[in-house]
Amino acid sequence: MTNSGSTGGTRPTEQEQITERVxxxxxxxxxxxQAKGMIMFLYGIRSDDAFEMLRQQSQQHNxxxxxxxxxxxxxxxxxxRSSTSLDRLDAHGLLVTAHERIAGVAARQLDGASSAE
Known part of the structure; x- marks a missing residue:
């Protein structure tokens, strides 16, 4: 008897755990x-540069x-969705302050709590 696809309290198989993680x-x-693509569009930069912007913001704000x-x-x-034209300055402001709007979630993750809260 296998656990494949079952849910009734049985432990997932190793393959199911691997699939879930992937x-x-x-x-x-x-x-x-998606974020990289949006940044590439806004700033007219390459993928590597967009990722570097994300990485720097991530590290700078932990x-x-x-x-x-x-x-x-x-x-x-x-x-x-809220404006007729995308204002680059508004978009830049959102980019560099995104960390402020996720401070609570980020703090819980640093403390080891689930991000699903």
Whole structure:
């Protein structure tokens, strides 16, 4: 009898755990790639330079890069929906202050708590 696909309190198989972890990593990379693409568009820069901007913000403010990227995506999508034209200065302001809007989540992750809260 296998655990494949079952949920009723049984432990996931090793393969299911691996699949779950790969899916989680893929989702995180997707968010980072979305943020990179938006930054590339806003600033007219290459992928490596956009990632470097994200990395610098992440390190400067001691915030996980994936959280920062997610906040940037959320902010820029919101900005694009709320205005008729995307103002580069507004977008830049959102980029460099994204860490402030995720401070609570970032603090919980540093303390080892779940990001799902």
């Amino acid at each position: 899916n989680f990593i893929t989702e995180q990379r997707s968010v980072i790639d 915030v996980k890069l994936v959280l920062l990227a997610g906040q940037i995506v959320e902010d820029l999508v919101g900005l694009s």
